[in-house]
Amino acid sequence: MFGIIRPCRHRMSEGLAASWLAHLCGLCLALRDGHGQFARMATNYDGLVISVLVEAQSTPGAVDSRRKAGPCPLRGMRTAPVAMGEGARLAAAVSLVLASAKMRDHVEDADGAFRRRPVAAAARTVARRWDRAGARTGGDLGFDTAVLLDAVGRQSEIEAAAGPGTSLLTITEPTETATAAAFAHTAVLAGRPGNLAPLEEAGRLFGRLAHLLDAVEDLAADTRSGAWNPLTATGTDLGEARRLCDDALHGIRLALKDADFAGSTSGRLTHMLLVHELGRSVDRAFGTGGCSHGTAAGPADGPYASGGNPYGPGPNPYAPGGPGQSPYAPGGPGQNPYSPGGPGFPGGGFPPPPEPPRRRGLLAGCLVYTGMCCTCELCCREHDDAWSGQRRDAWCNSCDCDGCSDCCDCCECCECCECCDCGC
Numbered sequence: 001m002f003g004i005i006r007p008c009r010h011r012m013s014e015g016l017a018a019s020w021l022a023h024l025c026g027l028c029l030a031l032r033d034g035h036g037q038f039a040r041m042a043t044n045y046d047g048l049v050i051s052v053l054v055e056a057q058s059t060p061g062a063v064d065s066r067r068k069a070g071p072c073p074l075r076g077m078r079t080a081p082v083a084m085g086e087g088a089r090l091a092a093a094v095s096l097v098l099a100s101a102k103m104r105d106h107v108e109d110a111d112g113a114f115r116r117r118p119v120a121a122a123a124r125t126v127a128r129r130w131d132r133a134g135a136r137t138g139g140d141l142g143f144d145t146a147v148l149l150d151a152v153g154r155q156s157e158i159e160a161a162a163g164p165g166t167s168l169l170t171i172t173e174p175t176e177t178a179t180a181a182a183f184a185h186t187a188v189l190a191g192r193p194g195n196l197a198p199l200e201e202a203g204r205l206f207g208r209l210a211h212l213l214d215a216v217e218d219l220a221a222d223t224r225s226g227a228w229n230p231l232t233a234t235g236t237d238l239g240e241a242r243r244l245c246d247d248a249l250h251g252i253r254l255a256l257k258d259a260d261f262a263g264s265t266s267g268r269l270t271h272m273l274l275v276h277e278l279g280r281s282v283d284r285a286f287g288t289g290g291c292s293h294g295t296a297a298g299p300a301d302g303p304y305a306s307g308g309n310p311y312g313p314g315p316n317p318y319a320p321g322g323p324g325q326s327p328y329a330p331g332g333p334g335q336n337p338y339s340p341g342g343p344g345f346p347g348g349g350f351p352p353p354p355e356p357p358r359r360r361g362l363l364a365g366c367l368v369y370t371g372m373c374c375t376c377e378l379c380c381r382e383h384d385d386a387w388s389g390q391r392r393d394a395w396c397n398s399c400d401c402d403g404c405s406d407c408c409d410c411c412e413c414c415e416c417c418e419c420c421d422c423g424c
């Protein structure tokens with residue numbers, strides 16, 4: 001799945017994690033029910049924001065927005081409540097059109113397998129089919145996907161005319177227009193006309209962020225392959241791109257403050273995704289952040305203010321010759337048992353590293369891989385790679401927070417907290 005908002009479940013409370021999964025599964029099932037199994041490939045993390053926005057603006061209890069879905073391998077063969085209704089269907093329509101645009105972009109750039117003519121021809125056929133399907137579903141909901149298709153059509157023309165000195169905002173304009181229309185229509189579906197303007201602004205800035213972050217993440221690969229990239233084409237450095245991203249983040253926060261949400265779990269989920277997680281997506285793309293609990297850095301006036309020394313500006317008692325010198329230092333009373341001559345590993349020194357995992361052949365690896373697929377081990381638990389034997393994370397539990405386990409239960413979002421600077 002693609003998308004810039006990829007939250008770690010360790011940062012969400014149990015209720016928010018369940019709501020996020022309900023919208024993700026709801027989008028996937030809306031694509032399947034409306035357009036067939038193959039359309040589920042268009043499921044993406046950003047598309048579910050549309051479903052979240054519709055539910056967040058709807059009056060709690062006015063309609064039943066959940067249904068029980070059957071077992072799924074990505075949920076460990078468990079049933080679960082999933083989002084349904086107009087929000088999920090609008091998210092499906094938008095996802096189909098945006099996925100078709102992404103597919104066309106790969107064809108035009110001749111990325112990977114899309115260099116082959118049969119693959120490119122098949123991709124164009126699928127893209128046209130998804131355009132029609134998205135237009136059909138959008139029309140049923142009163143949303144004209146022509147604005148999305150027009151934006152996709154103008155994008156290639158704008159990119160072809162771009163050169164050194166061209167503003168990045170000129171290149172991101174079609175994406176901004178498309179996402180602004182999608183965000184604004186959530187207010188129409190929810191019957192909140194007062195939210196139309198702020199959500200249109202939030203959508204416009206979200207589209208800008210999505211385009212810029214995609215360019216930043218692809219910059220290295222595009223430079224190696226010689227593919228077109230807006231940063232390279234316009235001569236824009238990463239500092240300017242980061243400034244534009246930070247401005248967009250600030251604008252989204254202000255726009256959401258002007259919107260009227262129903263105060264449900266989806267309202268808090270909207271805030272968490274579009275304020276907290278979107279900021280982390282920017283940090284991740286620019287390589288400037290991870291989990292806030294991943295380091296021991298404290299406040300500027302805290303005990304770690306002097307470069308991480310908990311003993312303040314004075315001498316470190318554990319420095320050589322200090323009163324708290326390690327007993328395992330050379331000549332100390334607790335000589336390292338693994339040092340030469342020590343009682344540890346024979347001959348001194350550390351034990352040898354463990355043997356590398358044994359590799360399987362192609363056929364044996366395929367058989368093991370098939371078994372792991374059938375038992376859902378690949379997606380539901382840590383496992384050893386079928387061929388290399390290396391330890392792998394579960395597919396549906398990817399985490400960017402370095403294993404923290406207590407990240408943001410301190411904030412149900414909007415009932416926070418001093419854990420964030422969003423002013424909620």
